[in-house]
Amino acid sequence: MKLSNTIKLFSCLLFFSLLTISCGDDPASANEDPPALPSFENVTADVSFFEQNSSEVNSESNFSAAYNHAIGLSSVSFISGIYLGFFNPADQSEADFKNGKWVWEYTYSDGSESVMITLIAEEVGSNMVWEMNWSYDDGAGNSFEDYTMVQGMVALDGSSGSWTFNDMDPETNTETPYLITTWERSSETNYESTTEIYDGSGGVDTYTFTQNGEVFDVSYTSSDQQTNIYVHWETDVQTGYYQIGDDQGSRYCWDATFQNVTCSDVGY
Incomplete structure (x- = not known):
């Protein structure tokens, strides 16, 4: 089954859903309102340190390379x-219990x-x-029903969760994971996601992305172990490094003025 038309339709749906504005419907319920729709904010990495210091980016600096990697x-x-865009129309749809x-x-x-999208x-x-x-x-003989695109579980207290985003592969009639994200937040400044x-x-x-107070780390490991990238930064002292591979000899550091330094000079 060729999926080009399907993808085109879903792209239209995404555009439509992003334009949707919540009208604050009052869903029919059994003495309570439905849960708030997920926002996925807990699967988004905080790289604001690099964005706020983007003026320090230049082609020769270690900070610049770390910026690009992060x-x-x-x-x-x-x-x-x-995927979040496909949740938005639910704001204007009445939920049934x-x-x-x-x-x-x-x-x-x-x-x-x-x-037709069914959100449960x-x-x-x-x-x-x-x-x-x-x-x-x-409308031309190609169709599928109840294909699970997204599955998730979020703690009611907001402390942890997981999401599975499936690829669209109706030819096999099975869900195929594309991304699986798990996260845990113990406080406003302590967070980890994979x-x-x-x-x-x-x-x-x-x-992976972790935040421990003012200390942040991002890492990427390829399935063949041939591409491992690490970026570390500390927002209180503004120092950090990036590293390619597992050898600390390939670690490149910057100081509080975003200048290249020997890693031992800044404690790395």
């Missing part, structure tokens, strides 16, 4: 924003093509469990 690696966490689950259904069509939320223990299913018909990126051929790249 910004590039953090883009992995923004991929979830593509069925068998202990909140269910939103909304549709979009473009000519003979149509897609269920409180299980101390977690809210989410599932988003897509059903599609191109994202596994599946390449479709059995390989898994791993991206």
Whole structure:
């Protein structure tokens, strides 16, 4: 089954959903309102240190190279924003409470093509469990039903969660993970997330982001172990380094004035 038309339709849906403005519907419920829709903010890396000091970027500095690596690696966490767009129309859809689950259904069509999205939320223990299913018909004999694109679980207190973003592969009629992200936040300034990126051929790249107070780390490890990148920075003293590979001899540091220094000069 060729998916070009399907992808085109979903791109239209994404554009439509990003334009959606919440109208504050009052869903029918059993004495309570449905849960707030997920924002995925907890899977987004905080690289504001580099953005705020972008004026210090130049082609010769270690800080510049670290800037490029950190910004590039953090883009992995923004991929979830593509999926987030498909949650937005639920703000204008009335949720039904069925068998202990909140269910939103909304549709979009473009000519003979149509897609229906079913979003389900269920409180299980101390977690809210989410599932988003897509059903599609191109009007020309190609269709699928209840394909699970997103699955997630978020602690009710916001302290942890996980999301699985599936690739669209209806030909096999099975969900194929594209990204799996898990995260834990013990305080406003202590946070860790890990994202596994599946390449479709059995390989898994791993991206991690951690914050421990004023200390931040981003790392990327390829499935073949041939590309390992580390970036470390400390916002209180403004020093840091980037490293390619596991050999500390390939570590490149900067000082509080963003100048190149020997790593031992700044305690690395």
